Amino acid sequence: MSAPATPASEPRSASALSEHPAAQLLIRRHRLHWWEPAPWLLAIAFYFAFPSYLGFGSDLLIWILFALSLDLALGYAGIITLGHAAFFGAGAYTVGLLAYHGIWNEPISSLVLAAGVAAVIGLASGLVLLRTQGLTLLMLTLCTMALLEEAANMGHDYTGGFDGLPSLEIPPVLGLFAFNPLYANTQFLYSLAVLFVCLLLVRTLVYSPYGESLTGIRENTLRMHAVGSPVRSRLVVCYTISAAIAGIAGGLWAQNNAYVNLSALGLDRAATVLIILILGGYGRLYGAFVGAVAYIVLQHFLSKIYPTAWQLGLGLLLVVIALFARNGILGIGESLMRRKPKQSSS
C-alpha cells in the first residue's frame, strides 16, 4: 500500500483500492459466469427439439419471468408478499381490456402499458403497505390482491367477470410474426426475448450499489437505517419495479393465450409463484429458472394423471423445503459445490 506517500495521485490510490481482495470480489461478482448463457442455449435447443411443446414452453417462460419479478421483491429486498399476482393480473387485464374493446393491441407497446399500470398500482400500494411488516404486511398484500380480484369480478360489463375476456385479437409482433394458437413459435420466441430483456434489467439492478443496499435491508433493516440508507424509498422503488415486471409477465400471458380471466389474479397464482421461487432458491436470480422448470414440468406431467397425488406431493415437498432445504434447489447445489471449507452464509 503506497497510497499515503503520494496523496495527489488519485488514480493510483483508486487502482490500489480496486486491488483489495474485497473489491476484487465485488467486481468479480457481477461478471458473466461461464454457465450464464446455458438457459438461453437450452431454450433455443428446446425450440428446435420440441416444436409441438412450444405452447407449454412459452407458459414456462412466463412463469420464469413472473418468479423473477418476485425474486427482486422477496429474494433481494426481503418483502414477504402473498399478493404478487395482483400485478400479474393488472398487466394481464390491461392488455386484455385494451385489446378486447378495440382500443390498442400492438403487442410490444401493450406490454409497456401493462408494465406502466402494474407499476402505478405497485407504487400506490407500496407507498402505504411498506410502512408495515410481518403479519400485517402479509395480510395487506393478500387483501390488495383480493380487492383487485373482486373488482375484476364486479366490473362484469368491462372485464367479463368470472368468464373473463375470450379471443383477444393480437396483431403480429413487429408486424411480422403472427400469433398462431396451434403453433406457438411466435409466442415462444417473443416470450424468450422479453424474458431476456427483463433478466438483463434485473441482473444489472441487483448487482448495482442499489441492489446491494436492498440485500442490506433484507439482512439487517436496523443497520441500514443507522448508516443512513433511505430504507423505505428503496423498498418502494424495488416494489414498483418488481410490480412492473410482474405486469409484463401478465401482459405476455394474456397475449400468448389470447384471453384473460380471473385466474390471473387469484391466490392460486400468487402461491404458485412463491412456491416456484422458493423451490429454485430465492435471492439468486436463476432460482426462478430452476424452480419454474422443476415445478412446471412436474406439474404438467403429474397433475393431469394424478391431480390429488400431485397436490399431496407438492405439500410434502413444501414442508420438507421449509424444514430442511431453505435455499431451494440452487442452495443445495451451492452447498454441494463448496464442500471443503464449510462456510455458512446465513
Next chain:
Amino acid sequence: MIFGIDVASILLGGISAGMVLFIVSVGLSVTMGLMGFVNLAHGAFAMLGGYVIVLTMNALGVPFIAALAVGFVVTAAVSLVLERLLYARLYRATELDQVLFTIGLVFVFIASITLIVGPESQPFTPPAALRGQIDLGFIKYRTYSIFLIAVGVLIVIGLWLGFERTRIGAQIRATVDNRRMAESLGINVDRLFSITFAFGSGMAALGGGLGAEFLGLDPQYALKYLVYFLIAVAVGGMGTVTGVFYASLLIGVLDFALKLYLPKGGTIFIYALTILLLLWRPQGLFRRRES
C-alpha cells in the same frame, strides 16, 4: 315495522355467522400472539374437525353434541402431534419459512381429505330439534342460527373467564405482552404454546362442524375461508380473545348485510375496510399499542 324486522334478521344472521368465525379464529389469534407464528394451516384444522364431526354423524349416527366432542378431541390430538413434530422446529425460523410450511400443510390436508373421503361436498343436517324456526316474540328466526348464537355466547364467556381469571390465562396474557420477560419468570412458553395450539385447533374444529351448515364442507374449505379467518385475527388484534370476538361479529354482520344488498361483489368492501383499518391500526382494532 318491516324495516325493523329486516334489521333484526340481518343482525341475527350476521351475528350467528360471526360466532362461527370467532370460534374458528380465536385459536389462531392466541397462537399467533403467543409465538408470532404465521399459521396458514388453521383453516385446515377447522376443515379436519368439520369432516370428523360430519362423518361421525352421518356414517356412525353419533348424536350432534357427541360428534362435536369427538371432532374437538381428534383435531386437538392431531394438531398436538404436528406441533411437537414439525411446528416446534420453525418457531425461530423466518416468516417466509413458516408461510411456506403451513401452505404445504394445507395442501397435504386438502389432498388427504380428497383421497380418503372424496372431492364432493359433505351434506350436514342439524339434529331435528335445531331445524325449522323459533319464535323469539318479535321475530321468527331459524333455530339453528339462534343455537349458534347461544353456543357462541357460552364459548366467549367461558374463554373470557379462562383468559382473565385462570392461572394459564394469565400466563398466556403475560407471554403475549412480553415473551422474554415471561420466560425469565419461569413460564414454560413451549408447553404453554402446545396447550393453546391444541386447544385452539380443537376450537377451530368445533367451528368447522358448527359452521358446516352454511359454509359447506369440501376439501377446498381450508383455503376458501382462510382470508376471513386471517382478517378476523388481524382486525381484532393478535393474542386477544375479546378483540377477535368483536371483529368476528363486525365482519359477520357486515358480510351478511353486504351479501344481501350487494350480492355482486359486496365482499370488496370487507377487503377495502380491512386495508384501511390495518393502515390505521396495524396492531388491530382492539389491542393496545405496544410500548
